[in-house]
Amino acid sequence: MKSRTGVHLSESMSTRLTAAATRTGVTKSELIEAALDSFLESDNAAEHFAIVAGRLTELNDQIGRLGADLKMVNEAVALHARFHLAVTPSLSAAEQHMATVVGSERFDEFAAQVGRRVERGTSLLRETMNRRLVTNKNRWASHLAASADRRTNCRSSEPDRRLSDTVDGGSEPNAAVREGGSIRTFPDRTNIPLQREI
Template identity: 40%
Template sequence: MKPKLSAYVSDSVAQRLELAARRPGTNKSAIVDAALDRFLNPERDTAGDAALVRRLDRISRQLERTERDLSVMAETIALFVRYYLTITPPLPSGDQDAARALGRERFDMFVAQVGKRVASGGRLVADVMDRITTSKPDLFMRNIEEGAPLGAAEGGMTEFHSQHAAGEQPGLSPAGREEVGDV
């Protein structure tokens, strides 16, 4: 025989206890007994605590990876902007209106392509990194000067720079300078 216990609880606790006791296979006495046992003897449910600690550790690792990824993206964007602003000459004032219109059109296409990739679950950076590590596994092992394009350290001119110096738009075919491929 178990000892009988009378206790006063707040209205909100009484309501929650009433709802919990309506579940099949349980009653108020069993719920109160389990709650008091856990409160008075926390070592008894170490499995639940261990599961919680494992989950918190996993969440912590995910947050660390996300923080690292955001840091890499921010640095990448900053380096790209610095490079772009360094190599892009100012436009004559007569060409600025046409350049703005073309820029708006290209930006709209860029936004559409980003939306398409996000909707499809595609990750361009991961895809590119996979391709690079497969085709050129030693690429990231080279000693490259900060901001220097690949090939520039050896004294050679890269395809990008030779096209840029010739006034061409790198990466686009001569016939389709206005076309932007699927990203």
């Protein structure tokens, strides 16, 4: 059942309505009802647009995080490749077969560990970075506490160089192959200098 409603239209709008009804083959009442339905649903459309915009923002953030993770992976792979090429000695033909067998076993274990981490959704790189961040914060807090103790006890106005070096990362383990082409001795290979960086 439909209720009867009277409306007043301008002459131009009435002409357009008549032409549209003739072109589409529907009645004027059906056209007006469809137009009113679209107009009254505009609030819901705005709400739907806001939801879609929010989802797009979330996707954009996820893509940004993926980009950052890919950069870390690229750098890690590049550094590992350079380090591996710098420290791996040439093998004789007799040693090559055994090295291939051992390498295959190690790769199987490596792939298994990667699979477990992917299933758990954990990131070794991110875990390591977070751990270093906490460690650096703790070192800085210890440095501030030590400085406060020195001021309280009036021991010395000179800064503790050992603590300062620790905060600055001076006591951090150094990479065997460093940026800039420096040459260092690889651990467990005493007095055998590394080859020049690749």
